[in-house]
Amino acid sequence: VAATIKQIAKLAGVAPTTVSLVLNGNPRIGEKTRQHVLKIAADLDYYPNHSGQLLKKGRTDSIALLSSYFQNIFKMELVGGIEQGIFGSKYQLKQFLSQQGTESDKAKEILFGKMADAVILMSYLPPASFMEKMRESKKPVILVEETLPGHPGVEFDNYLGAYRAVEYLAAKGRRRIAISLGLKAYMGHRFVDDRLKGYIAAQRDLGLGYSNIIEIPNYTLEAGHEMFGEISGDRSPDALFCASGDLTAAGFLQEALANGVRVPDDIAVIGFDDSIIARSTCPGLTTVRQPVQAMGKAALDLAVSILEETDPTAWERVVRFEPEIVVRQTA
Amino acid sequence: VAATIKQIAKLAGVAPTTVSLVLNGNPRIGEKTRQHVLKIAADLDYYPNHSGQLLKKGRTDSIALLSSYFQNIFKMELVGGIEQGIFGSKYQLKQFLSQQGTESDKAKEILFGKMADAVILMSYLPPASFMEKMRESKKPVILVEETLPGHPGVEFDNYLGAYRAVEYLAAKGRRRIAISLGLKAYMGHRFVDDRLKGYIAAQRDLGLGYSNIIEIPNYTLEAGHEMFGEISGDRSPDALFCASGDLTAAGFLQEALANGVRVPDDIAVIGFDDSIIARSTCPGLTTVRQPVQAMGKAALDLAVSILEETDPTAWERVVRFEPEIVVRQTA
DNA sequence: TTGTAGGCGTTATCAA
DNA sequence: TTGATAACGCCTACAA
Numbered sequence: 001v002a003a004t005i006k007q008i009a010k011l012a013g014v015a016p017t018t019v020s021l022v023l024n025g026n027p028r029i030g031e032k033t034r035q036h037v038l039k040i041a042a043d044l045d046y047y048p049n050h051s052g053q054l055l056k057k058g059r060t061d062s063i064a065l066l067s068s069y070f071q072n073i074f075k076m077e078l079v080g081g082i083e084q085g086i087f088g089s090k091y092q093l094k095q096f097l098s099q100q101g102t103e104s105d106k107a108k109e110i111l112f113g114k115m116a117d118a119v120i121l122m123s124y125l126p127p128a129s130f131m132e133k134m135r136e137s138k139k140p141v142i143l144v145e146e147t148l149p150g151h152p153g154v155e156f157d158n159y160l161g162a163y164r165a166v167e168y169l170a171a172k173g174r175r176r177i178a179i180s181l182g183l184k185a186y187m188g189h190r191f192v193d194d195r196l197k198g199y200i201a202a203q204r205d206l207g208l209g210y211s212n213i214i215e216i217p218n219y220t221l222e223a224g225h226e227m228f229g230e231i232s233g234d235r236s237p238d239a240l241f242c243a244s245g246d247l248t249a250a251g252f253l254q255e256a257l258a259n260g261v262r263v264p265d266d267i268a269v270i271g272f273d274d275s276i277i278a279r280s281t282c283p284g285l286t287t288v289r290q291p292v293q294a295m296g297k298a299a300l301d302l303a304v305s306i307l308e309e310t311d312p313t314a315w316e317r318v319v320r321f322e323p324e325i326v327v328r329q330t331a
Numbered sequence: 332v333a334a335t336i337k338q339i340a341k342l343a344g345v346a347p348t349t350v351s352l353v354l355n356g357n358p359r360i361g362e363k364t365r366q367h368v369l370k371i372a373a374d375l376d377y378y379p380n381h382s383g384q385l386l387k388k389g390r391t392d393s394i395a396l397l398s399s400y401f402q403n404i405f406k407m408e409l410v411g412g413i414e415q416g417i418f419g420s421k422y423q424l425k426q427f428l429s430q431q432g433t434e435s436d437k438a439k440e441i442l443f444g445k446m447a448d449a450v451i452l453m454s455y456l457p458p459a460s461f462m463e464k465m466r467e468s469k470k471p472v473i474l475v476e477e478t479l480p481g482h483p484g485v486e487f488d489n490y491l492g493a494y495r496a497v498e499y500l501a502a503k504g505r506r507r508i509a510i511s512l513g514l515k516a517y518m519g520h521r522f523v524d525d526r527l528k529g530y531i532a533a534q535r536d537l538g539l540g541y542s543n544i545i546e547i548p549n550y551t552l553e554a555g556h557e558m559f560g561e562i563s564g565d566r567s568p569d570a571l572f573c574a575s576g577d578l579t580a581a582g583f584l585q586e587a588l589a590n591g592v593r594v595p596d597d598i599a600v601i602g603f604d605d606s607i608i609a610r611s612t613c614p615g616l617t618t619v620r621q622p623v624q625a626m627g628k629a630a631l632d633l634a635v636s637i638l639e640e641t642d643p644t645a646w647e648r649v650v651r652f653e654p655e656i657v658v659r660q661t662a
Numbered sequence: 663t664t665g666t667a668g669g670c671g672t673t674a675t676c677a678a
Numbered sequence: 679t680t681g682a683t684a685a686c687g688c689c690t691a692c693a694a
Contacts, residue, residue, distance in 0.1 A: 004670095015681045018681070045439065047439060050382075051385040096423070113380060247607075282584055284585065352664085364663080
């Protein structure tokens with residue numbers, strides 16, 4: 001049903017080549033023929049077959065985002081940032097979902113199979129050997145969140161984020177600061193380790209002799225609710241640093257307030273990410289801001305500068321973003 | 332750099348056909364040759380060129396989601412639902428962004444250009460002529476949120492949602508119920524009209540002689556904050572129905588609580604959507620639930636059953652979802 | 663069991 | 679100014 005160049009050519013009484021030239025705005029075709037062809041193309045509602053073009057050109061003019069996460073606010077904001085940057089550019093964003101653990105295979109499939117010119121890989125650290133291989137094949141893979149030195153990536157200083165959160169709480173007079181984390185659930189994800197290390201280092205540097213690590217199964221509202229059960233007892237914390245994210249912090253908040261625990265008077269709460277959730281809770285959630293949108297944009301920029309070869313150093317650049325404490329009402 | 336069937340054939344000392352047959356699991360190739368070819372393919376890290384395959388097959392095995400919205404929770408949840416359904420199927424989801432007003436052109440480009448086999452079009456009502464044309468060309472366009480009778484779509488009963496919200500508030504003894512809406516900003520979007528009509532009808536049916544329509548510029552937290560300024564005065568409402576969504580309701584809540592207005596004692600608040608926002612506010616937001624994930628899934632199912640021709644009626648089916656009041660603490 | 667040949671829709675090279 | 683021809687990588691009837 002879709003029109004092709006050949007059909008237009010036949011109807012117009014010219015050769016396919018001519019049609020192609022006209023459609024691509026080549027000036028060496030006579031005005032009369034041009035108009036004629038254009039008219040017929042419009043009549044037939046012609047749109048170029050994408051596969052045909054790609055096959056010929058060898059480029060796809062699209063960039064893939066690959067992740068193993070479904071619905072998730074971090075991803076939404078990352079995509080938002082990428083979209084902002086990609087819109088109006090010549091690139092298309094294609095999102096792919098991969099089963100956990102199959103990320104690098106999927107990336108190879110995408111890149112070698114010419115489904116996209118570059119892959120932005122979210123929250124997954126592939127083996128160095130994989131990255132080197134991609135580098136040799138000139139197939140850009142941009143790592144987001146979990147990065148590898150010497151390979152293109154975008155990261156956030158999670159260590160510093162945690163450190164500053166503890167510092168901030170201590171400056172507010174808190175002495176028994178607990179941290180919530182998915183140590184087991186997100187095992188192998190560096191961001192978990194880094195946040196924990198930052199917490200421990202800050203405790204040590206500030207001479208705080210208290211440590212309380214609340215292990216949670218996932219980063220949901222419900223997990224936040226359940227945290228509330230963990231903070232009672234005689235050595236209960238006077239502050240909770242939800243390194244597990246804003247959503248868990250919001251969950252905790254709900255449960256605390258429902259049980260008559262005052263925030264921040266009885267317990268200060270600080271989240272992580274500064275997502276839309278942190279801004280919409282009540283009281284407003286004090287949190288460690290991670291500029292996720294900007295990170296998405298940065299990943300895209302990295303991909304584009306590698307593809308367009310505008311910057312030879314881009315192949316080994318890791319763009320690092322710094323945390324910022326956003327003070328609202330919970331701490 | 333990417334390996335092709337020809338290269339494998341040459342290295343293996345067989346014809347390209349043989350390689351293709353092996354790779355596609357055709358049983359008529361001898362085991363020895365099969366193993367040999369497979370080994371070489373693996374060595375070369377072969378992945379089939381997608382464009383080549385598509386061009387030949389005439390199908391893309393992918394489904395497009397087209398919208399003119401960037402970051403937005405509704406979209407996130409819709410995508411979530413689609414992904415759940417698509418994962419494991421043979422289809423790929425491709426997301427496209429279009430400038431507002433160019434949706435149908437973009438859809439044609441996608442469909443006729445063979446970038447995807449079907450388009451799921453979010454929150455945009457195209458002209459009927461466009462839908463008919465697509466129908467004739469056997470190019471499925473699935474409408475989400477804004478639908479057209481006789482064309483495949485997924486909709487939500489916004490009228491009933493609003494009606495029930497008012498009914499619920501009235502049953503709770505509220506008499507002066509205000510509604511917030513982006514009448515101007517979302518002009519032409521049927522969901523706005525429908526919610527307003529539901530509100531008006533319920534007021535009338537229940538004999539409530541009060542009407543207060545708060546016009547807001549967009550559906551953000553900040554717009555919610557500003558609503559608070561609108562509800563003072565002597566005929567101030569005792570309930571606010573945020574037909575403008577949970578996020579605006581959350582904004583209002585923040586401002587109200589910050590100003591010592593008690594919710595729901597002084598004013599009841601009810602949101603719309605039951606997004607993650609509604610679940611994470613404090614107090615929990617009573618809201619009109621719209622099963623966005625299920626709607627995404629339904630849109631996908633519709634697309635698939637049209638593509639696979641499993642159900643001839645799918646071409647004209649509009650799947651309708653019903654509201655449900657989710658009672659939490661604000662009303 | 664394996665190979666030959668042609669074509670999907672496009673574009674680039676070269677010739678007319 | 680226009681057209682014939684070939685090629686991108688893959689698949690598939692048909693032939694061997």
